[in-house]
Amino acid sequence: MTTLFLDRDGVLNERIIDGYVTKPGDFKIIDGVLDAMAIFARRFDKIFIVTNQQGIGKGLMTAEDLEQIHRFFLNEVNQAGGRVDKIYFCPALKSANSFMRKPSIGMALQARREFEGVSLRHSIMVGDTATDMLFGRRAGMCTVLVGEEKEVASSHPHLVDYYYKDLYTFAKNIEPAIKTICQK
Ligand SMILES: [Mg+2]
Numbered sequence: 001m002t003t004l005f006l007d008r009d010g011v012l013n014e015r016i017i018d019g020y021v022t023k024p025g026d027f028k029i030i031d032g033v034l035d036a037m038a039i040f041a042r043r044f045d046k047i048f049i050v051t052n053q054q055g056i057g058k059g060l061m062t063a064e065d066l067e068q069i070h071r072f073f074l075n076e077v078n079q080a081g082g083r084v085d086k087i088y089f090c091p092a093l094k095s096a097n098s099f100m101r102k103p104s105i106g107m108a109l110q111a112r113r114e115f116e117g118v119s120l121r122h123s124i125m126v127g128d129t130a131t132d133m134l135f136g137r138r139a140g141m142c143t144v145l146v147g148e149e150k151e152v153a154s155s156h157p158h159l160v161d162y163y164y165k166d167l168y169t170f171a172k173n174i175e176p177a178i179k180t181i182c183q184k
Pocket residue numbers: 007008009010011127128129
């Protein structure tokens with residue numbers, strides 16, 4: 001069974017530098033993401049979002065606010081022919097050193113526990129930071145870097161299997177990564 005893990009901010013929606021998405025109006029979907037999600041729905045058995053959201057731990061938003069944002073996004077994805085099987089989020093502060101917070105792999109293990117057949121070796125992690133790449137690598141996944149921090153691929157070559165400029169470009173060029181996880 002093939003599984004896709006997606007980071008959220010900077011991959012699906014535009015990152016707010018030094019700030020947080022606290023309401024659906026702040027959630028700006030990156031161009032091509034909905035088309036990419038429709039492609040992924042045909043290629044992966046399971047699709048998860050794994051996102052650190054310490055804005056909750058800081059009291060800047062509630063879990064209910066986050067749920068509203070995610071309901072908005074999932075509705076857009078579904079309407080475009082895509083699918084997300086579950087969104088995992090970690091509300092803990094960075095300073096709490098939670099095992100559920102990336103780059104620790106608690107969210108990946110939880111998904112494997114909750115969905116029969118999920119194999120982390122046969123999974124791809126897509127993210128826009130070194131933290132995401134470390135999370136994917138530690139969990140034994142194929143790692144795909146997207147977005148503006150291209151230098152992560154050259155500064156941490158052992159963490160990054162593939163780089164594409166955005167999620168849609170990855171979706172259109174998905175064969176090498178699929179081949180990597182299917183050959184394992
Ligand atoms: Mg991110």
